[in-house]
Amino acid sequence: xxxxxxxxxxxxxxxxxxxxxxxxxxxxxxxxxxxxxxxxxxxxxxxxxxxxxxxxxxxxxxxxxxxxxxxxxxxxxxxxxxxxxxxxxxxxxxxxxxxxxxxxxxxxxxxxxxxxxxxxxxxxxxxxxxxxxxxxxxxxxxxxxxxxxxxxxxxxxxxxxxxxxxxxxxxxxxxxxxxxxxxxxxxxxxxxxxxxxxxxxxxxxxxxxxxxxxxxxxxxx
Amino acid sequence: xxxxxxxxxxxxxxxxxxxxxxxxxxxxxxxxxxxxxxxxxxxx
Numbered sequence: 001x002x003x004x005x006x007x008x009x010x011x012x013x014x015x016x017x018x019x020x021x022x023x024x025x026x027x028x029x030x031x032x033x034x035x036x037x038x039x040x041x042x043x044x045x046x047x048x049x050x051x052x053x054x055x056x057x058x059x060x061x062x063x064x065x066x067x068x069x070x071x072x073x074x075x076x077x078x079x080x081x082x083x084x085x086x087x088x089x090x091x092x093x094x095x096x097x098x099x100x101x102x103x104x105x106x107x108x109x110x111x112x113x114x115x116x117x118x119x120x121x122x123x124x125x126x127x128x129x130x131x132x133x134x135x136x137x138x139x140x141x142x143x144x145x146x147x148x149x150x151x152x153x154x155x156x157x158x159x160x161x162x163x164x165x166x167x168x169x170x171x172x173x174x175x176x177x178x179x180x181x182x183x184x185x186x187x188x189x190x191x192x193x194x195x196x197x198x199x200x201x202x203x204x205x206x207x208x209x210x211x212x213x214x215x216x217x218x219x220x221x
Numbered sequence: 222x223x224x225x226x227x228x229x230x231x232x233x234x235x236x237x238x239x240x241x242x243x244x245x246x247x248x249x250x251x252x253x254x255x256x257x258x259x260x261x262x263x264x265x
Contacts, residue, residue: 005257014235015235018227018228018231019235024261024262025239026262027260027262028238028243028262028263029235029242029255031242031259032237032238032239032240032241032242033238035241035242035245035257036238036241038251038253039253051225067253069237071250073250074250075250076247077256079255080255083255084253084255088253101246102256103250132249133250136256136259137250139249148249149246150224150225187254210245211233211240
């Protein structure tokens with residue numbers, strides 16, 4: 001059992017003792033606590049690395065975009081919550097750094113076709129693979145699968161509308177941050193789409209294995 | 222008085238955690254890249 005799971009189980013046991021909950025309710029509270037702790041730690045770690053690398057804005061936009069789609073599309077998973085947090089910080093900040101290096105002086109002429117290609121790619125991948133389940137949460141219900149698929153397309157479409165609005169605002173006041181935000185949204189969605197099939201799963205597996213070997217995170221679990 | 226306040230705080234905490242658990246159960250997975258095993262009561 002991982003440290004985060006131990007902490008969430010302790011919290012739920014204490015709450016259950018006070019409120020006299022049954023086993024089922026205790027399990028639900030423990031699951032809620034684990035979700036809260038894990039998501040908070042992962043996001044805080046992403047923010048800290050983002051601040052250190054001076055790419056906080058990019059990291060926040062990319063991670064929120066990817067997480068919003070991930071909620072409904074599913075995707076590749078790490079085998080431990082600790083490595084998941086470290087991996088999120090590495091991946092999102094790498095994408096943010098790449099955005100900062102390659103697109104800091106990009107103009108609308110290059111960004112419009114680039115974003116269009118990104119959105120087309122995301123829609124294609126969602127159509128082909130979405131939703132992707134995991135062994136810890138298999139999705140067997142056909143209706144539930146259809147609902148998740150539909151919501152994934154809704155989320156992507158909302159980001160497409162946001163990007164179009166940002167582009168319109170850019171043509172009104174020529175603020176470069178707006179263009180930059182469009183790129184971050186596009187890359188966040190592309191990364192999430194990649195985790196639905198082989199390339200993303202391979203990168204996740206590779207990073208997971210590297211983290212085990214290089215950082216000796218097995219001891220830290 | 223202190224015990225009563227503690228009881229209310231724990232109740233609110235439990236309600237919040239239960240809400241988070243149910244909100245997560247209607248999605249494909251967690252927002253991070255680790256998915257813990259879902260409790261049986263939450264499986265669809």
